[in-house]
Amino acid sequence: MHLFIRRRQQLALVEQFLFFFSSGSSSVHPPLIHHSYKDQSGLTLPSFKITMQSVSELSSNSHPSNLDHITPIDFESIKEVPESFIWPLLSDYPSCNSADIEPVPSIDLCDPKATKLMRRACERSGVFQITNHGIPTRLLHKLESQVWRLFSLPTGQKLKTLRSPDGFTGYGLANHSSFYPKLLWSEGFTIFGSPVEHARQLWPQDYTNFCDVIEEYQKEMSKLSGRLTVLLLNSLGLTTDDLEWVGATGEINGARSALRLNSYPPCPEPTRAMGLAPHTDSSLFTVIYQNGTTGLQVSVEGVGWVTVRPVTGALVVNVGDILHIISNGRFVSSVHRAVVDRAQHRLSIAHFYGPPVNAQLSPAKKLVDPPDHPILYRTVTSQEYLAIKAKHFDKALALIRHA
Numbered sequence: 277m278h279l280f281i282r283r284r285q286q287l288a289l290v291e292q293f294l295f296f297f298s299s300g301s302s303s304v305h306p307p308l309i310h311h312s313y314k315d316q317s318g319l320t321l322p323s324f325k326i327t328m329q330s331v332s333e334l335s336s337n338s339h340p341s342n343l344d345h346i347t348p349i350d351f352e353s354i355k356e357v358p359e360s361f362i363w364p365l366l367s368d369y370p371s372c373n374s375a376d377i378e379p380v381p382s383i384d385l386c387d388p389k390a391t392k393l394m395r396r397a398c399e400r401s402g403v404f405q406i407t408n409h410g411i412p413t414r415l416l417h418k419l420e421s422q423v424w425r426l427f428s429l430p431t432g433q434k435l436k437t438l439r440s441p442d443g444f445t446g447y448g449l450a451n452h453s454s455f456y457p458k459l460l461w462s463e464g465f466t467i468f469g470s471p472v473e474h475a476r477q478l479w480p481q482d483y484t485n486f487c488d489v490i491e492e493y494q495k496e497m498s499k500l501s502g503r504l505t506v507l508l509l510n511s512l513g514l515t516t517d518d519l520e521w522v523g524a525t526g527e528i529n530g531a532r533s534a535l536r537l538n539s540y541p542p543c544p545e546p547t548r549a550m551g552l553a554p555h556t557d558s559s560l561f562t563v564i565y566q567n568g569t570t571g572l573q574v575s576v577e578g579v580g581w582v583t584v585r586p587v588t589g590a591l592v593v594n595v596g597d598i599l600h601i602i603s604n605g606r607f608v609s610s611v612h613r614a615v616v617d618r619a620q621h622r623l624s625i626a627h628f629y630g631p632p633v634n635a636q637l638s639p640a641k642k643l644v645d646p647p648d649h650p651i652l653y654r655t656v657t658s659q660e661y662l663a664i665k666a667k668h669f670d671k672a673l674a675l676i677r678h679a
């Protein structure tokens with residue numbers, strides 16, 4: 277019994293950690309068929325505007341993952357989507373095309389109007405794309421080919437890196453998937469820190485190529501993240517002095533970051549399956565590379581699900597919960613999901629970026645100006661917020677909001 281309780285506590289800690297990077301980060305299990313679910317009542321997700329028959333019917337309180345009765349699934353060989361993967365009434369699929377509407381603009385980071393454009397996008401949808409971001413195209417291509425290489429490995433090989441309940445990295449499903457009773461048409465792999473240990477298990481003879489590319493990308497992402505932090509703060513009328521945990525050039529002391537590799541294989545019934553369930557990221561912001569294949573969608577108030585069309589060479593930036601809190605609610609923490617396609621195999625690589633777990637999160641003082649802008653959130657540490665998010669998922673922001 278004691279052992280059981282210890283195990284549950286360990287699981288809870290791991291989940292808090294993982295939610296730090298993304299409510300859509302990793303989980304302890306790979307593409308698996310669950311043959312049984314626990315309690316499916318109680319959790320409703322009204323703020324996520326999920327247009328399914330009944331959200332409360334679909335969402336589940338079975339978190340953390342029920343590892344009983346699971347079987348690996350080979351997406352490539354499946355001709356018909358199994359019942360456990362069928363999401364009823366995805367009536368809003370496909371959706372609007374972001375090229376037709378304004379909320380997800382493409383912004384040139386060298387444009388003098390960049391901060392103004394960012395502000396508008398962050399207030400509207402919480403998502404924009406960036407060009408002139410400084411990440412070399414050849415690096416993005418190298419990264420993409422390493423990610424293909426990983427997901428093309430036989431399932432048995434990938435399972436060697438299955439994330440253990442007390443580990444942070446490896447192969448597994450999005451952790452927020454355990455809040456939903458339906459399974460996801462995707463595979464994922466989370467990297468926190470050095471990828472060496474898992475890479476060795478995946479390619480015992482030849483793991484250095486993968487590690488070199490990942491490490492180069494991590495370095496480039498951390499530079500870009502500093503630059504974006506400055507621009508996003510400026511777009512709110514703030515400077516780096518306004519946040520204790522941000523240094524003069526936008527670098528975050530003790531910054532936490534993680535890479536999440538996502539693979540969405542072709543699906544024989546794409547309108548009935550879901551690649552990644554609706555969620556917000558718990559990061560300050562997330563930068564996503566998508567391989568020229570559509571699938572990422574953002575929920576925009578008054579519009580519905582908008583497809584974030586891949587723009588050649590551009591990266592997607594998503595506002596996360598932490599930036600939403602700092603902005604005192606001005607910036608939308610983007611609710612996003614990934615849908616799947618009948619023919620195209622989509623890859624995405626998400627880089628989650630945020631402050632250290634002991635950082636104090638609260639609305640920036642300059643953005644609190646009652647009665648127009650009363651303070652919306654109480655102060656919590658990053659760790660406290662992550663714990664709330666891990667337990668309450670889409671209710672987390674409401675739970676730290678002033679009455």
Ligand SMILES: O=C(O)CCC(=O)C(=O)O
Nearest residue numbers: 298300536572614624626
């Ligand atoms: O696949 C995508 O574009 C979205 C990925 C994502 O939202 C995540 O990993 O949290």
Ligand SMILES: [Fe+2]
Nearest residue numbers: 298300556557
């Ligand atoms: Fe996400």
